[in-house]
Amino acid sequence: xxxxxxxxxxxxxxxxxxxxxxxxxxxxxxxxxxxxxxxxxxxxxxxxxxxxxxxxxxxxxxxxxxxxxxxxxxxxxxxxxxxxxxxxxxxxxxxxxxxxxxxxxxxxxxxxxxxxxxxxxxxxxxxxxxxxxxxxxxxxxxxxxxxxxxxxxxxxxxxxxxxxxxxxxxxxxxxxxxxxxxxxxxxxxxxxxxxxxxxxxxxxxxxxxxxxxxxxxxxxxxxxxxxxxxxxxxxxxxxxxxxxxxxxxxxxxxxxxxxxxxxxxxxxxxxxxxxxxxxxxxxxxxxxxxxxxxxxxxxxxxxxxxxxxxxxxxxxxxxxxxxxxxxxxxxxxxxxxxx
Numbered sequence: 001x002x003x004x005x006x007x008x009x010x011x012x013x014x015x016x017x018x019x020x021x022x023x024x025x026x027x028x029x030x031x032x033x034x035x036x037x038x039x040x041x042x043x044x045x046x047x048x049x050x051x052x053x054x055x056x057x058x059x060x061x062x063x064x065x066x067x068x069x070x071x072x073x074x075x076x077x078x079x080x081x082x083x084x085x086x087x088x089x090x091x092x093x094x095x096x097x098x099x100x101x102x103x104x105x106x107x108x109x110x111x112x113x114x115x116x117x118x119x120x121x122x123x124x125x126x127x128x129x130x131x132x133x134x135x136x137x138x139x140x141x142x143x144x145x146x147x148x149x150x151x152x153x154x155x156x157x158x159x160x161x162x163x164x165x166x167x168x169x170x171x172x173x174x175x176x177x178x179x180x181x182x183x184x185x186x187x188x189x190x191x192x193x194x195x196x197x198x199x200x201x202x203x204x205x206x207x208x209x210x211x212x213x214x215x216x217x218x219x220x221x222x223x224x225x226x227x228x229x230x231x232x233x234x235x236x237x238x239x240x241x242x243x244x245x246x247x248x249x250x251x252x253x254x255x256x257x258x259x260x261x262x263x264x265x266x267x268x269x270x271x272x273x274x275x276x277x278x279x280x281x282x283x284x285x286x287x288x289x290x291x292x293x294x295x296x297x298x299x300x301x302x303x304x305x306x307x308x309x310x311x312x313x314x315x316x317x318x319x320x321x322x323x324x325x326x327x328x329x330x331x332x333x334x335x336x337x338x339x
Contacts, residue, residue: 008193011060015197018052023201023208031094033209041158045206048093049198050214054086056194057221061187069186074228077116078187078221081109085148085220089212099266103145106216110144111137113224121230123237123313144223147244150251151219155210156275157284159203160291162210165195165218167295168243172229175239175300175307180232187225191218204285238313239303242320246291246299249324250274250333257334273331280331298323 026032026046033047058079065075088105091097114120120136155161169192176184195218201207210218222244230237241248250273258265270279278287302320305311311319 008189011056011190011193012197014059015052015056015194016200017197018055019049019198019201019208022046022049022052026208041206045209047209048090048211048213049201049208050210050212050217051086051090053191053194053198053210053214054082054217056197057191057217058083060190060194064186064190069182073116073118074187074224077113077224077228080116081113081144081224082217082221084109084112086213086217089152089214089216093211093213106145106148106220107141109148109220110141113144113220113227114140117224117227117231121227121234121237123230123234125234140227144220144227146252147223147248148216148219150247150255151222152212152215153251153254154247154272154274155215156270156272157278157287158206159199159284159288160274161215161218162195162199162202163288163292164247164295165222166192166199167292167300168222168240169195171243171295171300171303172225172236172240175304176229176232176236178304179236179239179307180229184229184232184236187228191221191225203288233307235307235309235313238317239307242299242303242306242317243295245321245324246294249321250328253325253328254334261336271332271334271337273328273333276332276335294324 023046026048031046031048032044033041034044035041061070061075061078064070065072084105088097088102092102114137120140151161154164169188173185173188173192176182176188198210198214202210222240226237226240226244229240254272255265258269258271270276274287274291277290278284281287299320302311302316306313306316
């Protein structure tokens with residue numbers, strides 16, 4: 001059971017080689033992301049490299065369930081939901097897929113995952129005693145659909161989505177081991193290896209982009225893993241929420257401010273806090289590294305305190321998020337470009 005350090009490095013190498021192959025394919029087929037007024041990059045760049053993460057992670061999870069390191073129900077949730085989301089993202093990367101179709105697939109993927117996981121874990125103890133089956137299904141579905149879409153929204157500068165996934169997975173695996181055991185760690189550890197192999201192609205300067213297939217896959221995979229952790233220990237779900245804070249806060253604040261102004265929220269833009277920071281600094285590197293530092297040195301200690309029972313869930317989440325909300329507002333998350 002498990003993979004060990006050597007296995008982790010092999011997975012990382014497989015992901016890196018798969019990314020190289022996808023880059024050659026994209027260049028031959030002309031699958032390029034051409035800069036426009038809403039882009040944060042300045043030159044045509046191949047896209048679709050996130051499929052390397054998909055292929056490597058799915059293969060690793062398949063081997064893990066075969067060795068008994070991952071429950072078949074969790075594997076079914078991960079496999080069905082993540083492949084559906086990656087598949088519709090891959091089609092969108094190669095052409096246009098309507099928003100309605102994408103959201104329909106996303107909703108079905110969320111329902112599939114929740115069915116195999118057994119619904120929303122008991123992460124709201126203050127609601128115990130109520131009939132929460134339908135409420136939990138709706139709330140869990142909304143959580144998964146929002147998480148996979150916000151991950152797509154936040155994949156806009158070099159390395160940010162990859163480093164976010166890598167740091168979140170490694171921290172979540174560590175906390176899972178401390179709170180429950182290796183059962184909570186294998187899934188995120190293998191996903192981290194797949195992301196680590198892709199990252200050298202995407203940071204510090206992107207030679208290929210992740211694309212909707214990769215970003216959507218990461219969003220739904222992280223969501224499923226966080227819900228599974230919540231079934232092992234409800235405190236772990238709240239720890240995952242804290243670890244995801246950089247993306248959750250920026251994307252949610254930006255969406256809410258655009259909704260309040262009546263703007264079409266599905267339309268591409270450059271109004272996220274991280275995009276404004278990258279333009280202000282004229283570089284993607286400090287923004288991506290800054291997000292990693294926040295994850296490791298601010299959010300991970302709070303998540304650890306949550307996972308180990310040192311602080312209650314709502315209070316810990318609020319304390320961890322408060323400075324992120326202030327920073328996002330100061331950077332102008334969701335603010336019109338001319339203000």
